[in-house]
Amino acid sequence: MISRKKAFVLYASSAAFVVALLAWWAFFFGRQGTLLANRMQSAGAPLTDEQIATLHAVAGETQRMFLAEGLTLCILLLGGMWSILRTMTRELALERQQKNFLSAITHELRSPIASARLYVESVLLGRADGEKKDRYLQRAMLDLDRLRTRVDDLLETARVNSAKPTLDIEPLDLSGIARDVVERLSKEHAVRGAKIELDAGSGVWVRTDARALDTVISNLVSNAVKYGGKDPRVLVRTEHTRTKALLYVRDYGPGLGGADPKRIFEPFVRGDDANVRAKGGVGLGLYLVRELVMAMGGRVRAKDGLEGGGTEIEIELALVEPRVRAEAKA
Amino acid sequence: MTGEKLLVVEDELHLAEVIADNLELEGYAVEVVGDGLEALEKIRREPPALVLLDVMLPGMDGFEVCERLRKEKVDVPILFMTARSDTDDRIRGLELGGDDYLGKPFELRELMLRVAAILKRSKWAKTKASFGDTLVLGDASVDFKSYTAQVGDKQYQLSTKEVLILRALAERPGEVISRADILDRVWGYEAFPTERTIDNFIVRLRRLLEPDPQSPRYIHTVRGTGYRLTP
Structure with missing residues (x-):
């Protein structure tokens, strides 16, 4: 397959050729009036100023017509080529991701x-x-x-x-589930020297599927441990506003290293440097998180370049009203 | 039994542990590191008898560690161990200067056999040849210490493989040495290259050392078997 660089060079050369062709047409037709007048005069047909002006006017019209047609063709051609180039670039990226x-x-x-x-x-x-x-x-x-x-x-x-994940929706205590996950994963990751802290707010209830929520928080915490550098520290925090329940999972590692925070939720996307490759994982954890959170009707986003280093993932879900909570508890 | 120093470069804690334990049981002195850069530094400081090198490592991947060592002329034997064992990866590992390649998962006995074979080969390559340090073939002479060939007033640098092939032939002058024997001595157990690879090396050696490579006087082909050296 043609490489991205070669495709770009091909596109740039074609674009330069088309622009040069247009410039040549502009120049050629711009001189048509003068050329015709000179030839007619040298062939022994003296022209009046009026006739010369008419010749220039006709040549100018032809020039404008050719330029307009050429420009349209040029825009179509370049647009088409750009679209092909973009498709090829995407295919190459996809191929690389799959590899x-x-x-x-x-x-x-x-x-x-x-x-x-x-x-x-x-x-x-x-x-x-x-x-x-x-x-x-x-x-x-x-x-x-x-x-x-x-x-x-x-x-x-x-x-x-x-298929769209089928969830068994019920009112659940987000902080409680986060606490369970943190306790479980603290033991599991202790061998790597990981420290997982919880700052759980009270009354943070959401309407969701327990297993899916557990998968979401587990994946986020494991991911934070994985990319949290040496002796990783992870902070899991829950809080709520009047209508929203919020869960934050933060690491204090080297961060995304310039990677686009939005793209880390795409499937098979992982950093290219040796450190990321060596961390294990196949680039599906955060994709799974995004899909499950979306199925819960929530939103997920990543924040990088934080004070103190690291990356923070924020999950936003609708807060369950106190009346529903009371019923669920009962 | 052997006490030779081996370095296991593996970031999977369990794999590193079980490999190191078993190598120690065989009598090797084993050290483990889990990071490519750290391994590179360690090998530069004190090259072990053999490096068992994973490919996907933090710090620097195994291929790059190998490539850098070879560029710096550090000729420590390297056995790649990796889950990525398709043909492209194998070829890449060997082209970068790896001595052998073991795809995960592998059998313990296979690992032990390969380690022993590489060490045996490496020892053979380091010991002084039975015929001394120099081999004279007419106007050409090969120095096995500096890996150089002097032909008339011109000097050529030989590769490790070229020197070892020549040595395998020169140790038994006048005898037919089979291609399989050469593979076993120079490349080792279950060698990756085909016998055709040896033919290519022989062609280059003849070009360097024979007065007329088309009708060789010293390195003879014995059809269907191998080669014979007549100094």
Whole structure:
């Protein structure tokens, strides 16, 4: 396939050629009146000033007609070419994203299989006894859990992609669910030295699906740990206004490194630098978050370049009225 | 048993642990790092006997680590271990100067075999050849220490593979050495290149060392088998 650079050079050269052609027409027809008058005079047909003026007027009309037609054609041509170039650029980007996705998914699925297999093989070959054997089998179990999570994520994404997610909507305490997720993930990520803090506001109730909300918060927290730098710190915060329930998940890592905060919710989009590639994941976590939040009728957005560093993801959902909360609690 | 120093560069904690444990059981002294840049620094400071190098690493990816080392003429043996094991990746790893490539998931026994094979090959390449440091073929002489060939008043730089192929032939002068033998000695266990690859190296060696490469006097082809060197 033609590269983006080559396509751009081709487009720029064609555009320059068309502009040069137009300039040549302008010049050529601009001189037509004078040329005709000179030729007629040199052929022995002296012209009056009036006749010369008429010749110039006719040549000017022809010039304007050709230029108008040429310009229209030129605009159509350049527009068409620009559209082709844009399509090609998009296709190339998509191809690159899919390649990244394949590469990432291969890594994400094969790595836990590789370590689980080596742990079990070591035990089977009698290379681990007693405490070491137990440890190896426990690690193999963790690897299989990790593999299951990855497969679940992929299946969930496939499900969300194939149809609008079906949610079991009920009034729920956003802060309570956030607390459960933080407790669970704190244990899971403690091994990486991650510190996950919760600043939960009271009375932050939303109408949503418990499992989907859990997936959203879990993905955001795991993502924040992943990109939170060394000894990552993550802050989960809930609050509400008169009509809105808000959830913030913030990390204090190096941030998006200039990436467009809107694009991080697109599927298969991940940073290009080695640090991001090496973090694992296939670029579906935030896409899944966006799709689920949209299905809940909410909004999601990312804020980068914050004071103190890092990235913050904000989820906005409709606040449930106190009367409904009371009924739900009852 | 061996005590040779190996460096495992792997950011997956579990994989790093189980690989290191098993290599230690074989008697190797193993060190683990989980970052490409850190690995590069460590290898520059103190090259181990072998590097087991993952490709997707934080800091700097494994391919780049290998490329930089080779550019700096650090010829530490490198075994790539990666989940990305399609043909393009394999070729890239080997072209950048990797010695072998193992796709995840792999068998423990296969890993051990490959590690032992690379170390054996690397040791052979480092020991002094049975015929000394110099091989004389008529007007041409090859210096196995500096990897150079002197032909008349011209000097040529030889690649590691060229030197090792020549050495495999010169260690048993007059004997037919099969292509499979050369592959095993120079590239190692379950070598990636085809036997045709050796033919290409032989063509270049003949161009450098033979007075008439079309009718060679020193490096003879034995049809269907391999090559014979007659100094």
